[in-house]
Amino acid sequence: MKKCARCGLVNENKAETCTSCGFTVFEEKPPHAGRTKPGPESAHSGVTAERHGAMVTLKCRTPAEACLIRENLESANVIALLPDDEEMALQYSQKGYVELEIPAAAYDSAGDLRSIVEFSAPPPPAPGIGTSGKLLAMLLAAVIVPGLLIFAWLLTSYRKHGEETKAKELKLWFLIGVGAWVLFILASLAFSL
């Protein structure tokens, strides 16, 4: 017995074409007895994708898998280009996989597809804060540092001149200002979450 590489039907060993769909390629070894169709998980887990400019090529392990993925894509309104039966059979027998082409834009927007396809190349590193972000961070630190320095300088100069009331008020309102900033920062963080 041998299994059709496209529809999964088990045919007689002497059969040259599949009795169901007429396909000419059969899988070498039929999978576990009693399972004529691979489950969706096993059908999808080995697909890899490669980017070629505006197109993404999905390498499917069998013609059956390629057909299944194309059906899934078309139900999600994604146009998938699959070679015709003869070419697919040739590709499968020569390379051991079948190439399915889809537009890269469709690949990017189809969220489901990412879960069934793994990129053969590692994903690009996550973007950092960039030069402007780094400058902003330094600026933020700079705002706090001169603020503290000016406060400390004012406080010591008031104390030096014996102006205890001014020093007390400065300390109080500085603390109120710090408290307001902390509240403001906490509120901003809460909104950004």
Ligand SMILES: [Zn+2]
């Ligand atoms: Zn068939």
